[in-house]
Amino acid sequence: MTITVSGEETSVEAGTTGAALFADQKTTVVMRVDGELQDLSREIPAGAAVEPVDVAEQDGLNVLRHSAAHVMAQAVQQLFPGSKLGIGPYVTDGFYFDFDVAEPFTPEDLKTIEKAMQKIINQGQRFEREVVSEEEAKRAMADEPYKLELLGAGDDADETAEGAGVEVGGGEITIYHNVDRNGERVWADLCRGPHLPHTKLIANAFAVMRSAAAYWRGDQNNQQLQRLYGTAWPTKDDLKAYKERLAEAERRDHRRLGVELDLFSFPDELGSGLPVFHPKGGIIKREMEDYVRRRHIEEGFEYVGTPHISKDVLFHTSGHLPYYADSMFPPLHVDEERDAEGNVTKEGQEYRLKAMNCPMHNLIYRSRGRSYRELPLRMFEFGSVYRYEQSGVVHGLTRVRGMTQDDSHSYVTREQAPAEVEHLLGFVLSLLRDFGLHDFYLELSTRDEDSEKFIGTEEQWEQATDVLRRVAEDTGLELVPDPGGAAYYGPKISVQARDALGRTWQMSTIQYDFNQPTRFGLEYQAADGSRQEPVMIHSAKFGSIERFMGVLVEHYAGAFPAWLAPVQVRAIPVAEPFNDYLAEIVKRLKTRGVRAELDDGTERFPKKIRTASKDKVPFVLIAGGDDHDADAVSFRFRDGEQENQVPVEEAIERIVTTIEQREV
């Protein structure tokens, strides 16, 4: 028969398997048959287009990890008889498997499981695919209640959790058996596959990473299972590189660097998720805010200010309550008066900490009549908002309970809306680039038809979503759909930025809102004298200053570009006699607005260099006899490079220019 192998027509015997075809390719783990991933053990149908899938390519990695998940599950069921299987898909950089076990896994258990996995791998067990009927599958999985549930769910399984589709779905039902050296089936799982031909391909480049709890099918009303996360790679070196990447992420962790660089802290006395900024962190925050405020004003925004607290009726008007009551701090009851018997003589009032700025900006809009000539009317502020985040989700600066939003609201006519969205998106992207982030993609969050959370008519949603989609597509950036992710009042575009380590963070958001203007009765007088309702467009550029600072700390690994660095210049004399010489230069730098300081401590020279290096100061200025005689200074940069005897004038100009140009 004739088949096409990697684009070339070839003639092979009927019944040829992938294993036979790619026998000499040791790192081929599965094959793509007419675009579909299949086990190598399967026969290739006549006329098919086939290509080998290498373990190192994404599809191959996924198969490797999914197979490793099976091995882990086999090990767990060996060690913990009676444990029940949940799902076990591959995920980015690894895999997990959920188990219903009597006791949660301990750290020792993880090591034991890893050892048992190694044993299974060393046995070189084969993965064997069996096509079964639904009845057969139910019989085979009689002891696995969760698998039975998935069988019942059928093709819906894809929606139950990330990766659940690997279990069932996609037409026929299959069971994968692990077969030992003697040809005996030793373990089985309901699974769509495909899998590696045998376990030896997992080699010893795998690890059981951690355990955690997870809700069955991602629903918090369901049973909580124990999830084991693992990782697997084609080679030991890949595994090592992955672990090194994790270690690097840990070194860059903004929570760690925040302490080391004395930027911010989270005093227990304040409560969870409430940061305080120390002087050095305060400089970074202020530089960020100053720059962003200036740019907003350049872009036609007007800076406004609103309080941190208000009567809670405001949030009823906006529609945020009762939808989001759970994530707002509980109300404060004030102004109530009682007589001696305890009877209420004056009704009190409920106040709420502000969780969003838009209702207050609406009040500014409404404070007087508005003309179409004023639109677009753009209000902007650094609004302090407080959200009662659940205790388990608070995380460093990236998830806090008190934060500063760089929040703006553009009030426009319906006709102006597309142009304003475009304007905002361009502005947001330019700001992110100014802060050193260059790798983005967009997410379009829309309403979920089935949810009652979303208000407004279908036409309104469609129109708004259309506007956002068109503008997003015009950027040429990757656009990822996020159905059901919209706010209750309208769809949103969010910008996801990738940092230096390739991790993504939701930063900016642009939301199209046709609901709040109605709820607040906002209007403007049109050219024809009629009263019209504006559309409002919400936009947060960094999301929150706190989160963005956390991202920046990690992106730059604490080595901020000069314009953001808390200390821009540290002057270090080679020995004490040069203190005065450098003190004079520091003074001149300070008059130019440079954050410069002299290290006139009693430590010796090399120690001061080391300290400056650990502090990640961008410019170290050194002066000794040679410099003094030449009326010069020497530079030492963060990468260890040095440049000696630069004339003082020139050195100052270079530092000032670098800061002004916001160069790294």
Place this chain on the structure above:
RNA sequence: GCCGCCUUAGCUCAGGGGUAGAGCGAUUCACUCGUAAUGAAUAGGUCAUCGGUUCGAAUCCGAUAGGCGGCUCCA
């Protein structure tokens, strides 16, 4: 909010039913002329908080607070 783990000096951590240790940091003194650690001395802890068990608790148990890893959530 849920599951598990953790909380000892400013930081990183060791120890462990008989009232505490190291390194770094800090302070002081001496030293100090060329690019990542000079030396010595000193100070610093109700072992998160509260309660229980015990002759005795930092150590064991419980509660609370805070943190970490996930899950759920994220206007």
